Amino acid sequence: MTPTSQKKTPKRTPPNKKTKKAPAKASPKASDTWDPNIVVFACNWCSYAGADTAGVSRIQHQPHFRMIRVMCSGRIQPGFVLRAFEKGADGVLVSGCHFGDCHYIFGNERAVEQFEKTKNVVRLLGLEEERLRLEWISAAEGVRFAKVINEFTDQVRALGPSRLRPKRQTG
Amino acid sequence: MPELAEAALKTNAWACYDCGKCTATCPIPRIGGDYSPRKHVLAANLGHGDDLVKNGSLFSCLTCGMCDRRCPAQVGYTALVQKLRELSYREGVEPECPHGGALHSVMRMMATGGTQQDRLRWLSDDLNTDPKAGQVFYWTGCTMYYDAFFPDFEIRTLEGTRAAVRLLNQLGVEPVVSPDERCCGHDLLWNGDRKSFELLARHNIKLVTDSGAKLLVVSCAECLRTWNIDYEPFFESPPPRIMHITEYLSERMPELKLKENDGQKVTFQDPCRLGRHLGIYDPPRHVMKELPGVELVEMRRSGPGAMCCAGATWSNCDRFAKRIQVERLREARETGAEVLVTACPKCQVHFRCAMKDPKIGEEILIEMRDVAELVSDALA
Numbered sequence A: 001m002t003p004t005s006q007k008k009t010p011k012r013t014p015p016n017k018k019t020k021k022a023p024a025k026a027s028p029k030a031s032d033t034w035d036p037n038i039v040v041f042a043c044n045w046c047s048y049a050g051a052d053t054a055g056v057s058r059i060q061h062q063p064h065f066r067m068i069r070v071m072c073s074g075r076i077q078p079g080f081v082l083r084a085f086e087k088g089a090d091g092v093l094v095s096g097c098h099f100g101d102c103h104y105i106f107g108n109e110r111a112v113e114q115f116e117k118t119k120n121v122v123r124l125l126g127l128e129e130e131r132l133r134l135e136w137i138s139a140a141e142g143v144r145f146a147k148v149i150n151e152f153t154d155q156v157r158a159l160g161p162s163r164l165r166p167k168r169q170t171g
Numbered sequence B: 001m002p003e004l005a006e007a008a009l010k011t012n013a014w015a016c017y018d019c020g021k022c023t024a025t026c027p028i029p030r031i032g033g034d035y036s037p038r039k040h041v042l043a044a045n046l047g048h049g050d051d052l053v054k055n056g057s058l059f060s061c062l063t064c065g066m067c068d069r070r071c072p073a074q075v076g077y078t079a080l081v082q083k084l085r086e087l088s089y090r091e092g093v094e095p096e097c098p099h100g101g102a103l104h105s106v107m108r109m110m111a112t113g114g115t116q117q118d119r120l121r122w123l124s125d126d127l128n129t130d131p132k133a134g135q136v137f138y139w140t141g142c143t144m145y146y147d148a149f150f151p152d153f154e155i156r157t158l159e160g161t162r163a164a165v166r167l168l169n170q171l172g173v174e175p176v177v178s179p180d181e182r183c184c185g186h187d188l189l190w191n192g193d194r195k196s197f198e199l200l201a202r203h204n205i206k207l208v209t210d211s212g213a214k215l216l217v218v219s220c221a222e223c224l225r226t227w228n229i230d231y232e233p234f235f236e237s238p239p240p241r242i243m244h245i246t247e248y249l250s251e252r253m254p255e256l257k258l259k260e261n262d263g264q265k266v267t268f269q270d271p272c273r274l275g276r277h278l279g280i281y282d283p284p285r286h287v288m289k290e291l292p293g294v295e296l297v298e299m300r301r302s303g304p305g306a307m308c309c310a311g312a313t314w315s316n317c318d319r320f321a322k323r324i325q326v327e328r329l330r331e332a333r334e335t336g337a338e339v340l341v342t343a344c345p346k347c348q349v350h351f352r353c354a355m356k357d358p359k360i361g362e363e364i365l366i367e368m369r370d371v372a373e374l375v376s377d378a379l380a
């Protein structure tokens, strides 16, 4: 196949092509050309399925996140989120089922407790709280999933790269 | 492994004559765990490093220093563990942290730096401190992180920090309390992450040196050990005088105006870092004895033989650690004391956690305070 010319954008681009840009060097000033690294934790029963719904329904959203599936949002302890930040994530989204829908009944209530702790620590560390978000997304809410992702990606992009990103080390 | 021989040489391990006292006094086997310092020393001496370094058993050591004290050949087992863990870490062996590695992540992020921490929110208006320069630097340690991270244990380690500042103020000192202080790196060093430790050490030493302080007062026993022993090679200029808050208070006790108290029985938990690692046993006791109405009763094992809180470095919490904690708390209750006083915030975290046991919680429940809190409460 020949590379597509720039004359016309095809009507239906695969989701991951939409916002694809030339790889840009991360620098706080070039925030318009910079794409954040976002880690999304999603529970198996709702949010992960919600992402699936967004995918099969071909709902467009920004692709700058890696998804980590866990059985329940209650599993997402502060260590997960903090390690993501330690390793250089610019934003972390924690998602699970709506209250009352958790497959394990009260797992998401536990998730809220864990999230509060995480947030306290993130605040102490001096990271912007906007880099951390908790959302409930059901399996049917593909549109909402895309909306949350877009909103959150924009929010993190506006903040620029995390200042806690480890400097690239050689060796 | 050439490092193994070097570690054995530096820590006197070669002097071991295989008597087994270390394993006999080690709190873990005593409580039923399968752990043997003697085996480790032998393996190090024989150069059987591969298994020793890779099987992760080194991370079970409480680093309490009990064996060091008993060893007739002066083998520094704890120091050996510290060195060997570095090799383990290099091999990718990491301890299992009961908190999902959260606290180690926090420390590593502090080592990376780049953000302005928001660590001084606890400073209330009645406390006078200087953020930059002064004669006395007060080292807070990471109590604000513990309080934020363990709300479920109802710990209040920050109360001890506040009390220490209040006492310094009372003695006419306006200490430097810096928003740029970072974790001392104790736990990272003891988990083998020397690189992050060095970053933290350099940062902290510069911070204190730049403040112009002649005296560094430290509340946390682990920070104190780190400042006193592990930071030593990093000082470029002569270090300030480094004192534990109880040492400082014990010197200046007569200057404090104290009120009468109608009697309180307390007992004291010697933190391993303060006691066996640094040999500071008397100052905290002296301070408590000076408090009117306070009666200090010792636990069955106290001073150099005191049992550890079984949780240094956030790495070795398992069922044996829990048993050690429960046993220690029982000892504390046996004394009939109302308050278990300690001089290290981590002892507080670990004992409070043990008290949460739904089955035995009632039997081992006891109030815990920091020495500084006790003194601050006694102020007239």
Ligand code: FES
Residues within 6 Å of the ligand: A043, A044, A045, A046, A047, A071, A072, A073, A074, A095, A096, A097, A101, A102, A103, A104, A105, A107, A108
């Ligand atoms: S299963 Fe989705 S939050 Fe528990």
